[in-house]
Amino acid sequence: MHEFSIAQNIVEILTQAVEDNRLVNIELITVEAGELRQIVPESLKMAFDALKTEKGSPPAIRNCRLNLAIIPQAVSCSDCGCNFYPEDLCYICPDCGSINTEVKEGNKLIIKSIKGETD
Amino acid sequence: MIIELNQNIMDSNNSRADEVRKILAEYNLVMINIISSPGSGKTSLLEKTLGKLGKIFSLGIIEGDVNTTRDARRLESFGLPITAVNTRGACHLNSTIILKALDELPLDNLDCIIIENVGNLVCPSEFDLGEHAKIAISSVPEGDDKPQKYPLLFREAKCLILNKIDLLPYVPFNRKVFYRDIENLNPKLPLIETSCTTGDGVDAWIKWITDFITTNRKTV
Numbered sequence: 001m002h003e004f005s006i007a008q009n010i011v012e013i014l015t016q017a018v019e020d021n022r023l024v025n026i027e028l029i030t031v032e033a034g035e036l037r038q039i040v041p042e043s044l045k046m047a048f049d050a051l052k053t054e055k056g057s058p059p060a061i062r063n064c065r066l067n068l069a070i071i072p073q074a075v076s077c078s079d080c081g082c083n084f085y086p087e088d089l090c091y092i093c094p095d096c097g098s099i100n101t102e103v104k105e106g107n108k109l110i111i112k113s114i115k116g117e118t119d
Numbered sequence: 120m121i122i123e124l125n126q127n128i129m130d131s132n133n134s135r136a137d138e139v140r141k142i143l144a145e146y147n148l149v150m151i152n153i154i155s156s157p158g159s160g161k162t163s164l165l166e167k168t169l170g171k172l173g174k175i176f177s178l179g180i181i182e183g184d185v186n187t188t189r190d191a192r193r194l195e196s197f198g199l200p201i202t203a204v205n206t207r208g209a210c211h212l213n214s215t216i217i218l219k220a221l222d223e224l225p226l227d228n229l230d231c232i233i234i235e236n237v238g239n240l241v242c243p244s245e246f247d248l249g250e251h252a253k254i255a256i257s258s259v260p261e262g263d264d265k266p267q268k269y270p271l272l273f274r275e276a277k278c279l280i281l282n283k284i285d286l287l288p289y290v291p292f293n294r295k296v297f298y299r300d301i302e303n304l305n306p307k308l309p310l311i312e313t314s315c316t317t318g319d320g321v322d323a324w325i326k327w328i329t330d331f332i333t334t335n336r337k338t339v
Contacts, residue, residue, distance in 0.1 A: 002211060002242035009128045021122060031128070036271055038241055089270050090303035099306035103274075111124045118120070 003040060006109065007047035010066075011057055013111055018060045026064045026116040034071050034106040041068050060116070073106030132246055135214035139221065139249025146226040149335045150234065151328065152248050154272055155256035156265075157238030160282040162190045163315035164256065164324070165235060169197045171325050176230040176332055181220045183212045183237045190235060200224050211242035214249055231332050240265065244272040251335050252277035254328075259283045260290050263297040266304050273301060278309050278327055285314040 014026060033039040045066050052061045076083050077093035078100040084093070091101050127133065143150055153161050165180070172178060180201040182191040191203035202220040204212065212234065224232065234250065236243040244253065255276035257265045260283060266273045273279065279301065287294070301310060311327060313320035 002245045005209075005211070005213065005242075005246075006128055009131060012131065013124070013126055013128065017122065017124065036274065037245065038269075038271055088303065089267055089300070091274075092303060092306055109128045111126045111128060113121050113123045113125075115121050 002038075003043040004047045006039070007044060007051050010048060010111065011051045011054075011061070014052075014061050014064070014114070015058050017114060017116075018058045021116065022118050023060050023116040024119045026061050026114050028065050028067055028115040030067045030069065030112040030114070032069050032071050032108065032110050032112050034108045035073050036103065036107050037109050039068070039070070039109070041070070044068060064114075069112075071106050071108070074104045075101050076104045077101050129245075129247070132214050135218055136247040136249040139214055139217050142218075142221055142226070143232075143249065143251075146229070147337050148226065148229055148232055149332045150232045150248070150250045151252050151254055151331075152234045152236055152243075152250040153254045153256065154236045154240070154243045154276075155238065155258070156240050156261055159238075159256045159258035159261060160313075160315055161235050161238070161256055162193050164280065164282060164313065164321075165194060165233065167313075167315050167318065167321045168325055168328070169194065169199060172231075172328060173197060173199060175329055177228055179224040179226075179229045179232045181212075181217065181224075181232060181234040183216075183235055185210070185237055200229070206237055210237055210239045211246055212236050212248060213246050217248045230336060240269040240272055244269075244275055252331060254278050254280065256280040256282050257297075259286045259292045262291075263293045263300075266297065266300040270304055273304050273308065276305070276308060277331070278311065278324075280324060281310060281312045283314060283316075284312045284319060285317050 048066045075086050077098050079098040080096040082095040093101055155161050178199050182203045184190050185206055188203040191201050202223045204216055204220055253276045255272050311320055311324050
């Protein structure tokens with residue numbers, strides 16, 4: 001259940017954003033989770049919903065909805081330059097058979113944006 | 120209004136992991152993070168490793184446990200500095216916990232710190248602890264499907280131990296499938312087969328970790 005720790009981090013970042021931008025309400029937060037990060041959407045939403053209404057959380061995030069987008073993986077071959085999706089979790093280049101490949105997408109966990117109102 | 124944040128959610132953990140890395144560099148220490156399911160043999164492998172490795176390097180241990188200090192007690196007889204971390208139910212260690220644990224170890228006198236993470240194949244692989252290497256252990260009775268089911272750990276690990284190979288004749292474990300999946304998932308990952316019961320493969324593992332520590336410490 002690493003989703004709980006992740007939700008805690010999200011609430012911390014939102015708390016800072018409320019302060020930095022003098023927000024009175026954050027209606028929506030968009031999170032992008034790379035496929036490799038193994039996030040269970042329901043668990044993250046459940047943890048976030050529990051934490052946003054906790055005593056210490058700012059009132060401006062109480063009604064915030066979490067929009068979670070799972071970003072599929074994109075792998076690039078360092079030898080032939082081809083880009084591919086690792087079908088069946090195979091990271092060997094399907095074109096040239098090289099093992100020198102790098103995950104370019106699907107590895108990150110970021111807060112993309114928030115939608116809020118100032119006073 | 121819409122505010123584009125583009126902020127990494129793991130920033131706070133990662134910046135504390137950077138602090139850990141600074142400390143490790145300052146004291147010329149190598150830190151290893153051992154991750155596996157509960158019961159796959161992390162503590163047993165350490166019991167087989169610490170005696171021999173402790174003759175080559177000065178070792179410290181950070182022992183993560185959800186609810187007891189049993190594993191730390193199992194390792195006490197080696198006489199090494201051990202910090203037992205009880206996560207009180209949390210399923211992983213994070214870099215804040217490691218920073219605190221480092222405070223309790225005699226860093227001046229150490230060459231290498233070995234972390235035994237909480238038994239879990241998912242969460243611990245998500246958290247950067249500032250370590251030089253994550254080591255994955257998979258064991259034969261768990262089945263051959265673990266790399267496909269929990270790919271992140273096997274992608275992030277620098278070495279994979281397949282433990283309890285003495286049980287191969289007794290449980291349905293398809294070695295070919297396991298090796299094929301690992302080769303597809305992380306073709307450069309060294310895989311060492313061990314049995315902590317018979318001692319098979321333990322020397323190969325100790326050689327790997329000895330080479331790794333030597334390579335990653337600055338020669339003074």
